[in-house]
Amino acid sequence: MTLTPKRLLATLEKLPQTDRYVVAYSGGRDSHVLLHLLAGLFGKSSGPRLSAVHVNHGLQPNAGSWAAHCAELCRQLDVPCQTLELNLSPAKGESIEAQARMARYRALEKLIQKGDLLLTAHHQDDQAETVLLQLLRGAGPAGLSAMPELTRFGCGYMARPLLAVSAAEIDDYAKAEQLCWIEDPSNRSLQFDRNFLRSQVIPVLRGRWPALGRTLSRSARHCAETQALVEAAVADDLEAFWERDNHSLAVTGIAVLPPPRARALLRVWISAEGFPVPGSARLERVLNEMVTAGRDRNPLVHWPGAEVRRFRDRIYIMRPLPRLTHIAPLEWDGSTSVRLPGSLGRLEAYTGSGGLSLSDWRTARIRIKFSARQQDGVRIAGQLHSTTFKNLFQQHAVPVWMRPRIPLVYLDDELAAVGDLCICNPFAVAQSERGVHLRWIRVLDTD
Numbered sequence: 001m002t003l004t005p006k007r008l009l010a011t012l013e014k015l016p017q018t019d020r021y022v023v024a025y026s027g028g029r030d031s032h033v034l035l036h037l038l039a040g041l042f043g044k045s046s047g048p049r050l051s052a053v054h055v056n057h058g059l060q061p062n063a064g065s066w067a068a069h070c071a072e073l074c075r076q077l078d079v080p081c082q083t084l085e086l087n088l089s090p091a092k093g094e095s096i097e098a099q100a101r102m103a104r105y106r107a108l109e110k111l112i113q114k115g116d117l118l119l120t121a122h123h124q125d126d127q128a129e130t131v132l133l134q135l136l137r138g139a140g141p142a143g144l145s146a147m148p149e150l151t152r153f154g155c156g157y158m159a160r161p162l163l164a165v166s167a168a169e170i171d172d173y174a175k176a177e178q179l180c181w182i183e184d185p186s187n188r189s190l191q192f193d194r195n196f197l198r199s200q201v202i203p204v205l206r207g208r209w210p211a212l213g214r215t216l217s218r219s220a221r222h223c224a225e226t227q228a229l230v231e232a233a234v235a236d237d238l239e240a241f242w243e244r245d246n247h248s249l250a251v252t253g254i255a256v257l258p259p260p261r262a263r264a265l266l267r268v269w270i271s272a273e274g275f276p277v278p279g280s281a282r283l284e285r286v287l288n289e290m291v292t293a294g295r296d297r298n299p300l301v302h303w304p305g306a307e308v309r310r311f312r313d314r315i316y317i318m319r320p321l322p323r324l325t326h327i328a329p330l331e332w333d334g335s336t337s338v339r340l341p342g343s344l345g346r347l348e349a350y351t352g353s354g355g356l357s358l359s360d361w362r363t364a365r366i367r368i369k370f371s372a373r374q375q376d377g378v379r380i381a382g383q384l385h386s387t388t389f390k391n392l393f394q395q396h397a398v399p400v401w402m403r404p405r406i407p408l409v410y411l412d413d414e415l416a417a418v419g420d421l422c423i424c425n426p427f428a429v430a431q432s433e434r435g436v437h438l439r440w441i442r443v444l445d446t447d
Helices: 005-012 029-042 063-077 096-111 124-136 167-176 193-208 212-233 235-241 251-255 259-272 280-292 358-363 389-395 400-405
Strands: 020-024 049-056 081-085 117-119 150-153 156-159 248-250 300-303 306-311 314-318 330-332 346-357 366-369 408-411 414-418 428-441
Touching: 005 029, 020 029, 029 049, 029 063, 029 167, 049 063, 049 096, 063 081, 081 096, 124 167, 124 193, 124 212, 193 212, 212 235, 212 259, 235 248, 235 251, 235 259, 248 251, 248 259, 251 259, 251 280, 251 314, 259 280, 280 300, 280 306, 306 400, 346 358, 358 428
Parallel strands: 020 049, 020 117, 049 081, 117 156
Antiparallel strands: 150 156, 248 314, 300 306, 306 314, 330 366, 346 428, 366 408, 408 414
């Protein structure tokens, strides 16, 4: 088949209707062909708006010139283009390729507005490579489903309208239209598994099985159907045991399930939370260590991009917490939002009934400290006797890993508030008075 605007339009008409298409535009051949086709379809029409977004990973010496190239080509096509800059720093043991992909999707997700369709240029050959990679990693139906044509993405959708199009068809279109594009030198490096498959393995397989791309894509669709059945089978379990607001699952719920069903539930939960699903060995550790640990234990299982912890009768998933080092006290003017170290979000102050004394707040030196000693005393406003930090944290069900990360607010070197958990004597005012309250916005964002 030949790649034409009419063929692309027929695919787009099967997708959800939208007011805006956003093209993930690397400047390479595939994304340039997709953008060129879309510009011909919608660039000057009264239909959906069209824009492009280029993600600069900063990993190549020519990354800056690539961004400029993309902006110029978009100008020629009369398509608005935005460039997103990433600052990548992979953790130990994490591949730069995997981190770049995750960071790229996080950045794009923030850009997508309600109802938008983010379009990527993944094609049939990309799908075949993904199936082979997942097979060689020992993946199950979820991994072998490879890339779906359509998925929810932020407030909108992500679609891959070229999945049924071969790389040869894309190349023919690019040459016929005399397009120019960026050649990323990293695509020739055999240190990357995908490149090795593309240049060394797939040509041999295709020599024996010419329909390799279509065949593997069909296998991916079959696996996607199987995975949909798995997800439907554990949907009730997920609904019963998952607390979305705190990203946790009930240990007691997992413990009563047969192991295959429990593993399926964990995979679906991890994916639904937006994290990469680990390999079989780590998933088995999550199942065994989290379920069998005593209620007072706090096991940790981590893999690149995610970690799972247990507190009391729930397991929690999160991005890896930055390692705690000695944090010097922070000075705060008390009127503006203050960004906390270690990706702990930010602290804000607002006025309302009761709270901290306004006069003290305005005249005292405000400092923020961390790492309270568990046995130190806390004089909570409204209570006759002091308590310990340990008791306070237990009463508020603060997970063990968050206790050293609670911001402690001092007025003239005297403890005035423990995060937004409590206010301390002697700084509290009566409910009839106007005072200061703290709002801790817990955004653990390491971008």
